[in-house]
Amino acid sequence: xxxxxxxxxxxxxxxxxxxxxxxxxxxxxxxxxxxxxxxxxxxxxxxxxxxxxxxxxxxxxxxxxxxxxxxxxxxxxxxxxxxxxxxxxxxxxxxxxxxxxxxxxxxxxxxxxxxxxxxxxxxxxxxxxxxxxxxxxxxxxxxxxxxxxxxxxxxxxxxxxxxxxxxxxxxxxxxxxxxxxxxxxxxxxxxxxxxxxxxxxxxxxxxxxxxxxxxxxxxxxxxxxxxxxxxxxxxxxxxxxxxxxxxxxxxxxxxxxxxxxxxxx
Numbered sequence: 183x184x185x186x187x188x189x190x191x192x193x194x195x196x197x198x199x200x201x202x203x204x205x206x207x208x209x210x211x212x213x214x215x216x217x218x219x220x221x222x223x224x225x226x227x228x229x230x231x232x233x234x235x236x237x238x239x240x241x242x243x244x245x246x247x248x249x250x251x252x253x254x255x256x257x258x259x260x261x262x263x264x265x266x267x268x269x270x271x272x273x274x275x276x277x278x279x280x281x282x283x284x285x286x287x288x289x290x291x292x293x294x295x296x297x298x299x300x301x302x303x304x305x306x307x308x309x310x311x312x313x314x315x316x317x318x319x320x321x322x323x324x325x326x327x328x329x330x331x332x333x334x335x336x337x338x339x340x341x342x343x344x345x346x347x348x349x350x351x352x353x354x355x356x357x358x359x360x361x362x363x364x365x366x367x368x369x370x371x372x373x374x375x376x377x378x379x380x381x382x383x384x385x386x387x388x389x390x391x392x393x394x395x396x397x398x399x400x401x402x403x404x405x406x407x408x409x410x411x412x413x414x415x416x417x418x419x420x421x422x423x424x425x426x427x428x429x430x431x432x433x434x435x436x437x438x439x440x441x442x443x444x445x446x447x
Contacts, residue, residue, distance in 0.1 A: 183280050183446050184208075187295065187336040187409055188430075189215040189392075189439035193246075197225055199433055200250075201232055207427070209443065210252050211277055213295030215338045217246030224248065241270035247295050247337070253277050256290070265318030272296045272319075276330070291417070292330035294323070296337035301358050309358070312340075316367035323374055327414060335376060336411040338392075338439060341368045343378065347407035349388065359408055376412040379424040379444040391426050392439050400431050411444045420446040 186209045190196045193214065204212065217224070217240050224238040229250055238248040239260045247270060249255055255275035262272055272294065279289040296319070301312035327333055341364045345351035354360045372378065380389070390405030399405060413421060424444045431440045 183210045184443055185211045185213075185291075185293065185334055185336065185411065185446070186441050186443040187213040187215070187338070187411060188441040189297070189338040189409060189437060191216045191437040191439065192218045193225070193248075194219055194223070195435065196437055197228060199430055199436070201228060203427075203430055203441065204232055204234065204250070207441070207443070208252075210280075211293050212250040212441075213273075213293065213336050214248040214250065215246075215295070215297035216244075217241075217248055218243060219246060237273065237275060239270045239273045245270045245297055247271060247273045247297050249273055249275055249293060249295050251275075251277055262315075262318050262322050264322055265315070267315065267318075269299075271299070271315075274326075279332070290330075290332065292326065292333040294326070294333065294335045294337075296335065296339075298338060298340045300340050301364070303358055304356065304361050304363070309363075313363060313367060316364075316370075320367070320370055320374065323371070327374060331414055331416040333376075333414040334411060334417065334444075335371070336442070336444075338408060339368065339410050340408050341365065342406050342408060343368060343381075343410075346387075347390070349390065349404045349406065354406075359406060371412065375415045377415070377418045377421075379411040379413050379421055380407070380426075380442070382413075382418070382421050383424055385425075389426055391442055393431065395438055409439055409442045411442055413444070417446060422447050 229236040240246040259274040299312040302308035391409035393400040393405035
């Protein structure tokens with residue numbers, strides 16, 4: 183089975199690109215971020231015509247997340263339970279796994295698709311909101327992992343793990359996406375028992391998932407790896423591969439992010 187995440191930076195603009203990508207990459211679940219549209223504008227019919235189900239949590243102009251899937255989503259939850267937030271940032275649902283448990287009981291995977299706050303700049307109110315949001319996410323996931331041991335947390339994290347995720351680590355040091363505070367919170371998610379799927383496998387140096395539109399960032403590979411797929415311990419042994427698909431970044435009017443895909447046995 184394959185699971186993917188992609189910040190599309192406006193689904194209204196990039197719906198044809200998403201449909202084309204799904205036709206070429208028939209994943210089981212695709213988590214989308216930055217829809218930038220309300221739920222009543224979501225193109226459910228277009229995805230259904232392509233053979234996919236869809237659930238969304240939209241917001242006008244900003245934010246918005248969705249799960250596009252082969253099988254219908256079950257037990258859908260929007261945003262972080264227990265954390266008050268008026269931003270549409272998280273959507274969670276369960277999906278059947280291709281295999282069943284040893285005792286014959288149905289097996290499912292819990293998908294949490296998330297658009298983490300940007301944070302703007304260290305010391306700002308938006309940065310403090312980001313840290314509080316991360317702490318709220320972690321507190322909820324701690325209990326969610328007990329209920330759903332087979333869990334995937336994927337999306338646009340707006341955080342790098344370390345210098346290897348940044349094209350200019352010295353120039354970006356202590357800047358947004360690269361601060362010690364953000365990386366501490368990302369490490370705290372890993373400490374819950376999650377694993378970075380990308381680094382379970384050998385990867386080429388300077389593998390990034392986001393490039394600035396300005397200054398030919400993509401052509402010069404001046405990017406950052408801020409889109410991540412984290413696997414729970416129950417799923418980690420099933421991981422077969424994880425990669426970043428740069429192809430859509432070459433499109434006309436592309437998103438500034440590229441899809442990240444993980445394959446599970």
